[in-house]
Amino acid sequence: MTLRLTPALRLGTLALALLSVSSSAFAFDTKARAAYVVDQGTNTVLLDKNASVPLPPASMSKLMTLYVAFEALRDGRLTLDEELPVSEHAMSYKGSTMFLDTTDRVRVADLLRGIIVLSGNDACVVIAEALSPDGTEAGFARYMTRRARELGMMESTFTNANGWPDPGHRMSVKDLAILAKHLIEDFPNNPDFYGMFSEKEFTFDGRAPSNTQNRNPLLQLDIGADGLKTGHTEEAGYGLVGSAKQGDRRVIFVISGLDSMAARAEESEAIVNWSFRQFAKKTLAKAGIAVDEAEVWMGDSPTVGLVPAQDLEILLPTLSDDAVKAEVVYTGPITAPIQAGQQIAELVVKPEDLPEMRLPLVAAKDVGTGGFTVRVMTAVQVLVKRFLNGPEDNAT
Secondary structure, eight states: OOEEEEEEEEOOOOOOOOOBOOOGGGOOOOOSSEEEEEETTTTEEEEEESTTSOBOOGGGGHHHHHHHHHHHHHHTSSOTTOEEEOOHHHHTOOSSOOOOOTTOEEEHHHHHHHHHTTOOHHHHHHHHHHHOTTSSHHHHHHHHHHHHHHTTOTTOBOSSSSOOOOTTOBBOHHHHHHHHHHHHHSOTTOHHHHHGGGOOBOOSTTOOTTSOBOOOGGGGSSSOEEEEEEEEETTTEEEEEEEEEETTEEEEEEEEEESSHHHHHHHHHHHHHHHHHSEEEEEEEOTTOOSEEEEEESBSSSEEEEEOSSOEEEEEETTSOSOEEEEEEEOSSEESOBOTTOEEEEEEEEOTTSOOEEEEEEESSOBOBOOHHHHHHHHHHHHHHHHHHOSOOOOO
C-alpha cells in the first residue's frame, strides 16, 4: 500500500486510539439490540451499536466466572483434577444445569466443561463457592465485579456467578468483548483453557443425554469459529459472545437482544462473514524502517530517525483505495539524550472516510548530549534567531 506522508508537525503527543469504522458505506445493519465487533490483531472496532449500555447478560456473564477460575488454575489455587463439593445452594439452581446434587464431588475440569458446553448454572456456583473470599456466591460476585474493573470492564456489575436474572446483574457488550479478548490472550501457557470453548459436546456421568450439545451455532460451520458463550433469558433475549479466526486475523464479536435462536445463528454467521470479507489487514510501515526523522536539541546528532517498534498494521475496507494519508506528530525539537526504542512521536493515519488512528514511533538510535562545540553552536543559533526576530514585544 502507499503511505503519503505529510511534513512532520511539532505538536503534543496524544494517546493511541482505536480505529472505529463508522462509515455508512461499510456499516453492518444488525438486528441485535446491542452489538460490538472488533478485529483482535489491530484493535479496529468494526461495529458499535449501544455497546457501552449495561444490559442483562444472561449466561454470557459465565465467562467472568471462567476467567476467575482460569486465573486460579494458572496460579495454583485450583487444579483440573481437584474435586469440589456441591452445596444445597448450588443444587437449587434450575435452568441449564449439570444436574448435580449434594452427594457429588466433581472434578474442576468437568465443572469447566459443564459451564462452557452445558451452560451449567450449578457448576458456576460450585466454582464460585470454592474461590469466594467468604465461601459464598454473593462474595464471589463482589470479587468478580472488582476484578472486572481491574480488567477495564467499567459497565459490569455482578450479583451472581451464572447470569441468573437480577436487576443489579449487568454487563455491556463492549465489556463482554474485552473479557473475551482477555480469555484468549491472558493464558498463553495454557492453550487448553481457551480450547475448551470449541468443544461441541460434553457428557457428565451419563446424565441428561439429551443435553450434551454446545449451544454455539457457529461451531458447526466451517468459518473458523472457536468460541465463546451463548446466553438467553426472557429479559435479555438471545445473545452470543463469539470469536472466529481465519488466516492471521481473529474477530471477536458480541450480540445481544435477538428474538430467537435462529436469529442469533443467522446474525452471528453474517457478522463473521462480513468482518472477514469486507475488511483486510494492510501493513502500513515495517519495524525498524524509518518513516521520517525528528530534530534534536543539544544532541551529538542534529536528527534522529523515527521508526515503528513493530510492523504497523491497520484494517481497511477491501474496496478502498490503498493510498493512505499520514503525518508524523511530535513535540520538538527533542532534547538529548534520547534512547533507542524510546517513543518520541506518533504516526497519525488518516484513511479516507474513516476516523484517524495514532500509532507510536520510536527513536531509531541513541542520541547523546552534544559536547562543548554543540552547546556553543546552539547558543549562537539562538542569539542569531533572536536578533533576526527583533526585540520581544512586552506591551500589554
